[in-house]
Amino acid sequence: MNDITAETPVHSFAPGGRRRHRKAKQSSIGVRRAIVLALALPVTSAALAGPSAFAAEKGIGTTAKDTAAGGTLDADDQQMVANLETRVLDQRLGSEVSGVVLDSESDATLWDHNGATALMPASNTKLATATAALTVLGPNHKFTTRVVYGNGTLTVVGGGDRTLTSADLAELAKTAVAGLKAAGLTSVKVAVDDSLFGEPTLANGWNTGYYPDSVAPVRALVVDGHGVQDTSIDAGQVFAQQLTAAGVTVDGAVTRAEASPGDVPVARHQSAPLSEIVHKMIKVSDNNIAETLLRMTALGAGRPATFEGGTEVVRQVLSVRYGVSLDNFEIHDGSGLSRANRIPAATLAEILELLTESRYSRTLGSILDGLPVSGEAGSTLGPEWGRFDDVNSKCAVGKVHAKTGTLTGAIALSGLTQGKDGKWKVFSFIENNSTANPNDIKDAMDGLAATVNGCWA
Structure with a gap:
């Protein structure tokens, strides 16, 4: 089943640092017009799926060894990468597992394990839905x-x-x-x-x-x-x-x-304003809000209020507005319930990295604030769900902000944490088809997040 819990208070934080140069921000009206124009024009699937200049700039798709060989990692990051290389092979995670870690300040891809492989993302799909809804409708929009x-x-x-x-x-x-x-x-x-x-x-x-x-x-x-x-x-x-x-x-x-x-x-x-609704949707992983927002986003961009209309707009927002790579990206709903959805960990990491840029904080800030916090009661990372409570991951309680994803045969965890060096790291981990107990899989995945944080050294 997908993640559904109760709403919890906001935990505001503002990671940031030196930013790459992206496209100039447009007004909300300009964004909507641009999306409508883009949707009205024939766009080849190859153009939609091709990696963006942003993805190429970050070197997404390189391996951890490639990155380390470039001599860009400090001692803490080298230790983190070495630990991840070992811990991602945990038998609980199975053989279909992918992961990416980015440094939000330096723009470096610190670690990549099958990051371009498209896997079933479960509720991590809501990150894409929320980004599109806030961009097309605006955070102050009311229904x-x-x-x-x-x-x-x-x-x-x-x-x-x-x-x-x-x-x-x-x-x-x-x-x-x-x-x-x-x-x-x-x-x-x-x-x-x-x-x-x-x-x-x-x-x-x-x-x-x-x-x-x-x-x-x-x-x-x-x-x-x-x-x-x-x-x-x-x-x-x-x-x-x-x-x-x-x-x-x-x-x-x-x-x-x-x-x-x-x-x-x-x-x-x-x-209430859309920003508050998105905050709730992310915090408790509300499927119904996600599917309604997908339709309202489609209408806001001049498309039919259908799964197809909504997901088309999501693709356009991610690629045209934000330059996110859609290589191997495939979604069919807004909630992540669809077992036909496929999103690479690299793409989820790109979406999350948008949240660390101050230029997008006004539009996308409610996603950042809505991310469940490790050990936060009432959220999908709360102790009632058995999260961050084992010997390896409990050190990261209160230190990880991440969106969960849970379906039969698919578990994901994508978010941000402040590393041992004090820098914000963006990460995404997805596994599919592990035969281990789901709670054991989540413990292993929480351990990966604790590794990125550096508390499990």
Whole structure:
């Protein structure tokens, strides 16, 4: 299953240092236009998949021995590399394992073990989804849920807010009831309009067994994160109950219907800023938020609100906006549940390195702040998940900021930690198809992160 836990407080930190020269930052409007233009033009798969100048500049794809032979490693890094070369062969990790370590200050690739090999990344996919959503929509973007009235019907119009609560609906109902009573109306029909998204479909690599526990069918209206087959009708029923409790008679069952342009606006609710929603998604690895954001990102870039539309925009944002290599990169959803997803550790490390650049902190900072911290209760790296609690990795508690990824046959850990030399290191580790106990695999992977930190010397 994928990582799902409870939300925890923000842990802000700001790694940084000497930066490479990237493309000049565009305004959010410019970014959106650039992405729309890029999507409108025919782009060959080879161009999308080819390594960027950034990747070539960093020497991604070189081996640890190649890097060490260049004489660029200090004593601490040499020890770290030597330890990683040994520890990556841990039998618990199996034979399909890859890893990359970058120095965010010097731009050097410190260690690379099959880093260009594309493996199933599980929830590490959310790093790509979050980057695209924040870039296209902007960190201050809010999602709006509306209530309109027409022909004796109150219609709740979904706006892609996956964080909508029953308390939010209660406020909408309160405003609606006041308007009805002012108009002398005591009964009303209730409908829901979730036409912003098409009918829910399964991504390549999903199966119907995912519904509704691992992920609910993706609709534009949901309340309290309910894991039910029809989240829109469910939300409408909650709204209808609140109307009834306020003394308004609801005539008949809740139906699905598109609001008319002539309907009268009655009330609206806006979500928290996207930055807060992304923070939560990363911290607790929320699949439902990820899939909703994928669709809203597609719409924001002028594409259909589908898996295909969303993943196309993710590719464009990573390659066109940030110069991230898409060599061997393949995704089919926003959450990482798809078993057809393939992302190299080198690409995940490139995405994470963006977070260390001050020029991107305003846009992408909520991803950085949302990364679970080793040993942080309530996050996917908390002790309740058995993370960073063995003799080798417990020294790194509180020192590693990383996104987890867990599916049957795939475990990943990608993030940042301050090395023994005081410099921030970016790392990504992925294993597929190990036959060891998943908890043992995670212990081995936590050990690799502790090795990068330098506390397990």
